[in-house]
Amino acid sequence: MDALLSNFASPVVLAFALGIIAKLFRSDLEIPRPLYQCLSIYLLLAIGLKGGVALSETPFVEFAYPGMITFLLGLITPLSAFAVLRYMGKMDLVNASAIAAHYGSVSAVTFIAAVSYMQAIGMSPEGFMPTLVAILEVPGIIVALLIPHLLGQAKGSLKKALHEVMTGSSIILLVGGVVIGYVAGPEKFASVSPFFVSGFQGALVLFLLELGMATARRVSDLRKVGLFLVGFGILVPILHGILAVWLGLMSGLSVSGAAVLAAMVSSGSYIAAPAAVRIALPKANPTYYLTASLGITFPFNLTLGIPLYAELAKWIGGS
Amino acid sequence: MDALLSNFASPVVLAFALGIIAKLFRSDLEIPRPLYQCLSIYLLLAIGLKGGVALSETPFVEFAYPGMITFLLGLITPLSAFAVLRYMGKMDLVNASAIAAHYGSVSAVTFIAAVSYMQAIGMSPEGFMPTLVAILEVPGIIVALLIPHLLGQAKGSLKKALHEVMTGSSIILLVGGVVIGYVAGPEKFASVSPFFVSGFQGALVLFLLELGMATARRVSDLRKVGLFLVGFGILVPILHGILAVWLGLMSGLSVSGAAVLAAMVSSGSYIAAPAAVRIALPKANPTYYLTASLGITFPFNLTLGIPLYAELAKWIGGS
Amino acid sequence: MDALLSNFASPVVLAFALGIIAKLFRSDLEIPRPLYQCLSIYLLLAIGLKGGVALSETPFVEFAYPGMITFLLGLITPLSAFAVLRYMGKMDLVNASAIAAHYGSVSAVTFIAAVSYMQAIGMSPEGFMPTLVAILEVPGIIVALLIPHLLGQAKGSLKKALHEVMTGSSIILLVGGVVIGYVAGPEKFASVSPFFVSGFQGALVLFLLELGMATARRVSDLRKVGLFLVGFGILVPILHGILAVWLGLMSGLSVSGAAVLAAMVSSGSYIAAPAAVRIALPKANPTYYLTASLGITFPFNLTLGIPLYAELAKWIGGS
Amino acid sequence: MSVSEFHMVTIVTERILKEDILDLMRAQGAKGFTLTDTDGEGSRGVRASDWEGKNVKIESIVGAEKAERIMKAMAETYFENYAVIAYSYPVRVFRGEKYT
Amino acid sequence: MSVSEFHMVTIVTERILKEDILDLMRAQGAKGFTLTDTDGEGSRGVRASDWEGKNVKIESIVGAEKAERIMKAMAETYFENYAVIAYSYPVRVFRGEKYT
Amino acid sequence: MSVSEFHMVTIVTERILKEDILDLMRAQGAKGFTLTDTDGEGSRGVRASDWEGKNVKIESIVGAEKAERIMKAMAETYFENYAVIAYSYPVRVFRGEKYT
């Protein structure tokens, strides 16, 4: 409970709230789009770099299992999300696949928020966690997009979508950052660390201000998507989170590492996935997938989900 | 005298001069508009955050009187400015009110420059001063806009203008920053402090480079506005400054706090006020109000005004 | 050899490589143009400021000879480049002059990369080196542009081009930065130093990401420009570099200072020169001059040239 | 697929009026808009938008009658006090149902 | 210098389709393009471009016949599934050779 | 309020020529301009504006005669050496006095 309150009082969560409030009051506040793009580039590259540097200091065996488990979760979660949407929610094939692609991938900001939360409550997740973000980014999208294409029900180009997701800016920056960080190593990274490490949390405040405004713009769509999707956007992440905590701990991750993994796995992508889905499944309705991942799951994770996964990990991990 | 020279040699003032010189030499140097917007967002939010954190450490009684005095000055100064313009300057009702709205509000950059100046000469104004900026931002604009609306001489919509000024980006960022800083407190603020505190003075250098260019673009309008307005733009700020020093000291502010308050009160807004005036008083001529606040009062305060208020505060405060 | 490998593993060089790779894979990664402009403004101003502060601490005699030698090199190198292009390459007058203007001027990023490289191998070039960048920026362009104008073969306006190069944003920021840094001195500079010094290397990473993409866009033009220009873009910089090492050491520069001077002198401008050439020599083909300076010489210097100049300087300087 | 003629109504104005003018156009029946950031120079001098951002160009494809109505409403409401221009020209479109 | 009449074909669409549509237009013989970033509001609701950046306006001056062909190809390929509008209008140009 | 017909003269060109072309148009009697940042692709290859920023589109509403004069002056001064296109089309405006 205390942890929860403390989470609400972090500058990052408060900035998110400020963004929502600004839009509710119809303020003319606007984050210029180039600033939003810069912040994305900066945050993704910084995550990658830090992960790469940490990886260069991690023995391979320590990383191998968590890496495999993460990849596995990237294959499973889109299928479970799809099953729930299609068979419990009676959603049409195309929209179910589109949403599943989002929940198979990962929201980098949720990841960062989870790490910050862990650090705030005095725990330190493994340094190589950002590498797991890169591993989780792509496979889930591909698996989900394959479903309607295998069933011959898609209209868009799978090839173009695959190219888009493999060379999309988020994956280039994440993977590129990991490689640069790994090759450079901690010593050479020191010179750029004030820029990419010290400034990170502050840049995140600005980014969440914008995300808050984007979320508020989406709130009016909540009516349109119906109660089932709202429930989906909260319950499925919790299920995925439990699975991730459990598998994460089994793979040798620390308690806080498992909690962060849970936040990643439970989150829905809203940068890489929408672009790929738009190309591969043009008939899918963006209102559904954007509202679910950005309007429901993201705020849920940011405020309640992350502390929940932390408690779960402590409880299952027995610490 | 020494203090004055030292003020001229600060990077911030020099950057302002560089901006003016660049435009005089017809350089094609341009600060991209998104950068200018980012810097505004960053500076306003940073001011608010720092003010909020400081407020969370200040006993209420210490803050109560300065807060009230600031609010009072926000009510008085637009009226005194209006009186001078209308009865001494024989200016028409609408333009007089429009200019008065600017001098009732506050220029955040003048405030920052004043704080930096104080610190450079080894004095430290109260940490909660940024909160006073937020208090001073709005009321003066409302008072001034009410004049022609009460007299039935306005053409625009007062309601829209009030909404604009209450939800304008500058007030959202300032007040939002204060609330975030207050709720987060010094401990949680620490993680974002490298971004919002260490980078602040440097970001200000870029901002003043742009302000210098904007001022230079306005210099050619000096002829159009006439000698009266030039005198107004220098003398009325001095009068407001004296009043603010006196009331500030009475309210319990330190000598340097009173000097900073004087800089704030004497300054003319050029972000919040122009937007509100454009809506409420469309017939008012922007050349008058922008040239006065940005072309005359701002450079005066930045170079001569601030050291002057500091000397006044020392003299009246008897230190 | 070790030094070379170490240079390839620096985050800055790796970011450049990442940019090239992103474009080769046809990634949709894009550095928003305003970010690119901001980074340019920031880097140029930061270079100037640091140079100015260092200059304020340097006795005049120490600086006088290097300054003169740099100016001299600005006069010689466009002529030698022109001679090679016109008489060995049989290039037409206008295109030869256009390319010569680029090699007479300087690439600020090459300069920065050279300084970083020196520091990484534990050597410290003189603090006033950035001032030499400002001295080298302009004269070479003017000399080269004068050639066709004196021969009456130009079509554009020399006067406009001179105004452009003298008041172009790069020279305003560099020279303005030097003056501000010099007047402010180390003490007043301290407040803005976290922004302009600590963040510098990181900002450079983003900038080189964009330069990598720009270089890749130019690679497809390599076929168009022919083998002669490729050879020119590698050999002439080496010749200019040797000359600069030799004269630099004679003027009293340290070994590492001479190596940095060599990198500067050998580099081709791609900000100031293209703008001036476009106005003065509209008939010159941008494919030639941009491909040579950005597509050939810049990557050569960044990866092989700088370590080479360092070895040369050590060898000639006898250390 | 049939081709039909509609009218492109274009407004260039201060940023600050954007929402108001979109409301006016929606009220007259416009179904969609394309918005572009622009800079401008006109018969008026400086204006507040120096600080709030640039001019905005609003383009909307509508039928002939609606075009007339929008242009008229614009002229009556804004021409006196604000920096604004409005013009229209005929355009050919496919799938004309969209614009009526 | 002679004046001649050509057609300005204009497409406004989601950012994500930019390269595809340019390819389509090049295939139909368009020789040059002017691209502008725009925002927009139309009959469809939200779309992915919220996140990938705004709409893009593609303008190309072409001969009458090519204009017809481009408009038709656009309508057939994109009108059903994507947010896109296309319109054309006649323009007068100097040095018409450039556009054919 | 009366409606009248004017001409929209549009120039798309390298950023570097902006001030020069505005001067040329003012000299021919243009009273106002709308400027838009654009990207472009044309018959020429790369050019310096890669580094100085994008193309700029200059639009000005003028009378028929001025339109002709501007187009002609443009063609004579710039078409040979620079990346530039110019075209015009008729537009209907209210308060035509503004443009003459």
Ligand SMILES: Nc1ncnc2c1ncn2[C@@H]1O[C@H](COP(=O)(O)O)[C@@H](O)[C@H]1O
């Ligand atoms: N003759 C014109 N041609 C094109 N755009 C114009 C013209 N006159 C004015 N504008 C645009 O309309 C805006 C407002 O014009 P004004 O009300 O004359 O200041 C200007 O900033 C320009 O963007």
Ligand SMILES: Nc1ncnc2c1ncn2[C@@H]1O[C@H](COP(=O)(O)O)[C@@H](O)[C@H]1O
């Ligand atoms: N009537 C219209 N007039 C001008 N632009 C429009 C119109 N309708 C749609 N658009 C533009 O075309 C884009 C796609 O439209 P839609 O397919 O209707 O969502 C919108 O975002 C607008 O930029």
Ligand SMILES: Nc1ncnc2c1ncn2[C@@H]1O[C@H](COP(=O)(O)O)[C@@H](O)[C@H]1O
């Ligand atoms: N056919 C065309 N249609 C539209 N815009 C064009 C066309 N050709 C050229 N342009 C624009 O004019 C600029 C200069 O063209 P160019 O001189 O052909 O390189 C290009 O960058 C485009 O923005």
Ligand code: NA
């Ligand atoms: Na997920």
Ligand code: NA
């Ligand atoms: Na004031």
Ligand code: NA
């Ligand atoms: Na050189």
